[in-house]
Amino acid sequence: MIRKEVRKFAQKEIGPVAAELDEAETFSAELTQKMGAIGLFGMFVPEKYEGQAMDYLSYIIAVEEIARVDGSQAASIAAGNSLGIGPINYFGAEEQKKQYLPKLCAGEKLWAFGLTEPTAGSDAGGSQTRAVKDGNEWVINGSKIFITNAACELNWGVTVQTVTGQKDDGRPEYTCFLVESDQPGFRAVPMKRKMMWRASATAELYFDNVRVPASAMLGRRGDGFHQMLQTLDGGRLSIAAMGLGGARGAYEAALQYAKKREQFGQPISKFQAVAFKLADCAMEIECARNLLYKACWLRDNKRPFEKEAAMAKLYCSELMGRVANHAVQIHGGYGLMKEYGMERFYRDQKLLDIGEGTSEVQRIVIARHIGC
Numbered sequence: 001m002i003r004k005e006v007r008k009f010a011q012k013e014i015g016p017v018a019a020e021l022d023e024a025e026t027f028s029a030e031l032t033q034k035m036g037a038i039g040l041f042g043m044f045v046p047e048k049y050e051g052q053a054m055d056y057l058s059y060i061i062a063v064e065e066i067a068r069v070d071g072s073q074a075a076s077i078a079a080g081n082s083l084g085i086g087p088i089n090y091f092g093a094e095e096q097k098k099q100y101l102p103k104l105c106a107g108e109k110l111w112a113f114g115l116t117e118p119t120a121g122s123d124a125g126g127s128q129t130r131a132v133k134d135g136n137e138w139v140i141n142g143s144k145i146f147i148t149n150a151a152c153e154l155n156w157g158v159t160v161q162t163v164t165g166q167k168d169d170g171r172p173e174y175t176c177f178l179v180e181s182d183q184p185g186f187r188a189v190p191m192k193r194k195m196m197w198r199a200s201a202t203a204e205l206y207f208d209n210v211r212v213p214a215s216a217m218l219g220r221r222g223d224g225f226h227q228m229l230q231t232l233d234g235g236r237l238s239i240a241a242m243g244l245g246g247a248r249g250a251y252e253a254a255l256q257y258a259k260k261r262e263q264f265g266q267p268i269s270k271f272q273a274v275a276f277k278l279a280d281c282a283m284e285i286e287c288a289r290n291l292l293y294k295a296c297w298l299r300d301n302k303r304p305f306e307k308e309a310a311m312a313k314l315y316c317s318e319l320m321g322r323v324a325n326h327a328v329q330i331h332g333g334y335g336l337m338k339e340y341g342m343e344r345f346y347r348d349q350k351l352l353d354i355g356e357g358t359s360e361v362q363r364i365v366i367a368r369h370i371g372c
Contacts, residue, residue: 055296076200087227138164258278
């Protein structure tokens with residue numbers, strides 16, 4: 001039922017405007033709020049906070065179906081849920097949950113997750129943004145970059161990871177804070193001219209003596225790094241869903257085109273060179289779906305899923321690259337034209353190799369889990 005309804009919405013509401021929004025680099029608050037109205041935000045949040053109280057697999061299927069049509073809108077959903085709502089839902093105090101979750105689950109507002117910095121990407125432990133205690137307040141200084149859902153009219157705030165001191169073993173102490181976007185000294189600057197997700201809001205964040213009350217701390221002091229790792233584990237599943245959905249969208253369009261396009265007196269789908277490409281795509285998509293859904297099942301049943309999440313993220317994101325490449329090739333010259341939509345799938349895929357931990361980082365995670 002979820003797949004059917006989300007697919008219907010994506011085809012009716014997103015499909016007709018996706019190319020236009022991409023070309024104009026325009027974030028659509030209207031589309032985002034429509035996605036909120038059908039329950040695509042807070043799907044895994046308890047009903048007491050206005051969530052849908054569904055399992056994680058249901059949420060992943062929703063992301064998959066949106067990504068099948070458009071990567072930008074899928075990015076807004078994935079980041080809004082896994083990175084925005086997730087940390088507050090899992091680590092927030094009761095007062096924080098009551099304050100923020102209802103509007104976020106309704107899609108009325110968006111929340112962002114500030115982790116990546118200009119000098120701290122794959123090495124998240126290299127963060128330089130600092131928070132210093134001053135009486136009953138914390139003063140934050142630093143910057144973040146490549147932050148999804150931050151620079152748009154719906155943004156309400158950001159969960160920001162900061163360095164708040166040093167542990168006994170000499171390592172930095174990380175603590176997260178909830179910073180509302182209207183705090184003095186906070187600034188979100190839109191990042192334009194992106195290759196991909198051009199209709200998704202991406203920003204650089206600046207914190208210039210931003211003061212937040214002690215009640216803005218997320219969880220306990222020093223828990224920031226653990227919160228970040230757990231958030232990324234869940235986020236990897238949503239990136240995997242974007243890879244799976246995008247692969248399906250590109251494959252289905254290529255299959256349909258190959259059945260209609262005729263050369264040498266027959267549809268090009270009848271030529272072995274094309275048919276084998278499509279067969280490989282169908283097989284790998286089925287493998288990717290099983291891997292991703294297994295990881296979600298493990299998570300929903302409270303079993304260890306970190307290794308499977310890394311595998312799903314790595315496989316599904318790289319799969320979309322292979323499928324999009326085949327889809328462009330099958331379309332020939334038309335695959336290079338914006339009118340056919342293939343080049344958007346091709347562009348949107350590349351971020352999946354980088355976001356939520358690069359492909360190289362996923363291989364490191366997997367290697368550690370298998371004892372290397």
